[in-house]
Amino acid sequence: xNRRVFQLFRAWVPSWRFFETHSxxxxxxxxxAAAGDEMGEWRPALQRPRRSWYSIVLxxxxxxxxxxxxxxxxxxxxxxEFDAAQxxxxxxxxxxxxxxxxxxxxxxxxxxxRSGCKYQFKVSRILSRGADAFEEILVSPVHRV
Amino acid sequence: MLSPxxxxxxxxxxxxxxxxxxxxxxxxxxxxxxxPDGIWTWETLRQEFDFFPRIVQWALRATLDYPRVLxxxxxxxxxxxxxxxxxxxxxxxVIGLLITTGLMALRWxxxxxxxxxxxxxxxxxxxxxxxxxxPSPIVRLGCLWYLSIHTILSYFISxxxxxxxxxxxxxxxxxxxxxxxxxxxPVFFVNLSKHPRLMLLGSWTILAFEVSFPLCVANPRICAxxxxxxxxxxxxxxxxxxxxxxxxxxxxxYPALYYCSTQNIITNI
Numbered sequence: 001x002n003r004r005v006f007q008l009f010r011a012w013v014p015s016w017r018f019f020e021t022h023s024x025x026x027x028x029x030x031x032x033a034a035a036g037d038e039m040g041e042w043r044p045a046l047q048r049p050r051r052s053w054y055s056i057v058l059x060x061x062x063x064x065x066x067x068x069x070x071x072x073x074x075x076x077x078x079x080x081e082f083d084a085a086q087x088x089x090x091x092x093x094x095x096x097x098x099x100x101x102x103x104x105x106x107x108x109x110x111x112x113x114r115s116g117c118k119y120q121f122k123v124s125r126i127l128s129r130g131a132d133a134f135e136e137i138l139v140s141p142v143h144r145v
Numbered sequence: 146m147l148s149p150x151x152x153x154x155x156x157x158x159x160x161x162x163x164x165x166x167x168x169x170x171x172x173x174x175x176x177x178x179x180x181p182d183g184i185w186t187w188e189t190l191r192q193e194f195d196f197f198p199r200i201v202q203w204a205l206r207a208t209l210d211y212p213r214v215l216x217x218x219x220x221x222x223x224x225x226x227x228x229x230x231x232x233x234x235x236x237x238x239v240i241g242l243l244i245t246t247g248l249m250a251l252r253w254x255x256x257x258x259x260x261x262x263x264x265x266x267x268x269x270x271x272x273x274x275x276x277x278x279x280p281s282p283i284v285r286l287g288c289l290w291y292l293s294i295h296t297i298l299s300y301f302i303s304x305x306x307x308x309x310x311x312x313x314x315x316x317x318x319x320x321x322x323x324x325x326x327x328x329x330x331p332v333f334f335v336n337l338s339k340h341p342r343l344m345l346l347g348s349w350t351i352l353a354f355e356v357s358f359p360l361c362v363a364n365p366r367i368c369a370x371x372x373x374x375x376x377x378x379x380x381x382x383x384x385x386x387x388x389x390x391x392x393x394x395x396x397x398x399y400p401a402l403y404y405c406s407t408q409n410i411i412t413n414i
Contacts, residue, residue, distance in 0.1 A: 004193065004196065005196075007254065007255045008193060008194075008251055008254065008255050009250075009251075009255070010255045010256060010263075011246075011247070011250035011255060011256045011262045011263055011266045012247070012266055012270075013263075014263040014264070014267055014295060014299070015260075015263065016260075016263075016295075016298055016299040016300075016301075016302040016303050017302065017303060017306055018260055018303045019303075019307070019318070019322055020303070020306045020307060020310070025325055025326050025327055027326055046326070046327075048327075048328075048329040048387075051331070051387060055383075055387065055389060056380075056383050056389050056392070057167060057389065058167060058170055058171055058174065058389075059171065059387055059389045059390075060170075060171035060172070060173075060174030060175040061174070061175065062387040062389075063171060063175075063257070063258055063387070063389075063390065064175045064178055065327070065387075066258065066327055066387070067178075067253065067257055067258070068184070069326070069327040070259070071184075074254070094189055094190060094192050094193055094254075097189045098184060098185065098189055101183065101184045101185075101186060101189060102184045105178070105182075105183055105184050108182070126326075
């Protein structure tokens with residue numbers, strides 16, 4: 001409860017820790033398929049939007065992109081409080097549902113969300129860039145539209 | 146010598162009004178992201194507030210559910226315009242902006258943009274306190290020093306924590322941040338990151354700047370140098386990482402720093 005309250009009101013309690021240590025960022029993948037088809041390949045979900053000259057002043061899409069990565073960080077933090085036996089109940093948490101919303105939003109934006117199709121997502125952490133090795137933090141069940 | 150016309154609170158108000166105006170316009174740009182078919186839907190988020198008393202939950206739903214939350218965003222924009230146009234800082238718009246900013250922070254589960262939100266709330270809190278106790282000169286002085294101290298700490302703490310990290314001292318941390326997925330910086334910075342010596346130089350420049358920032362209140366000339374360096378630092382962050390909000394939020398605090406640097410604190414100790 002205290003942690004939830006602190007999270008919601010943290011804008012009022014400044015934390016001056018920026019780019020302090022670099023740990024590999026969690027990344028979001030998804031795959032989608034039509035009903036009855038095999039699931040496709042995993043694809044990276046988040047792509048940095050193009051910057052324009054006025055991004056120094058107005059950078060809504062860019063800041064939204066960063067906020068989406070903050071959702072992944074929040075999910076990683078929240079899931080660490082669940083042990084393996086409780087992971088089914090994690091899908092009812094706001095952190096999971098927000099990532100699910102994010103995936104649906106992106107699928108809709110890319111015109112990949114059709115009635116009857118199914119999708120799945122996973123949150124992973126890069127272990128080794130050269131070898132493209134990832135550690136899976138969360139793999140969702142297959143969801144149907 | 147400080148110009149008799151220099152009024153730090155006037156300039157802090159104008160700059161933070163710009164910052165909050167731009168934040169509001171950005172939220173309108175991305176309003177689909179918090180619409181019912183978006184990402185931060187009220188349907189999902191309202192669970193976060195279920196521990197509040199019912200009356201508070203009702204009030205939050207009344208203000209933060211879509212499309213009513215757009216009224217909060219529009220109010221933020223209008224109040225920012227009022228502050229920009231006003232000849233002197235006005236208490237009602239300032240306190241109004243503090244409320245709208247606080248509400249939007251709740252709507253984004255705490256903050257939308259992390260550090261920039263902390264500084265925006267801090268500046269608005271300081272202005273609101275001054276407005277509530279106007280015309281107390283002691284409170285005004287306290288507000289300016291409070292803001293200055295936090296601004297100094299924002300650089301110093303950040304730099305001190307980096308200094309403890311061997312990866313920052315070697316330049317490897319900067320190299321990794323410049324190739325980190327969320328930021329995906331422009332090709333120019335990616336190419337820079339391939340040169341270890343440049344990364345080492347860049348790291349130590351940042352460390353030296355941040356850790357030495359408390360010196361900025363030594364005198365106005367030194368303060369002006371640090372403020373210029375800080376503006377360059379934030380512009381580089383905008384170019385490399387897209388962190389435009391930080392530039393405007395921190396700029397709002399610099400008039401307080403400059404005012405405090407004229408107080409001759411070093412010679413008075």
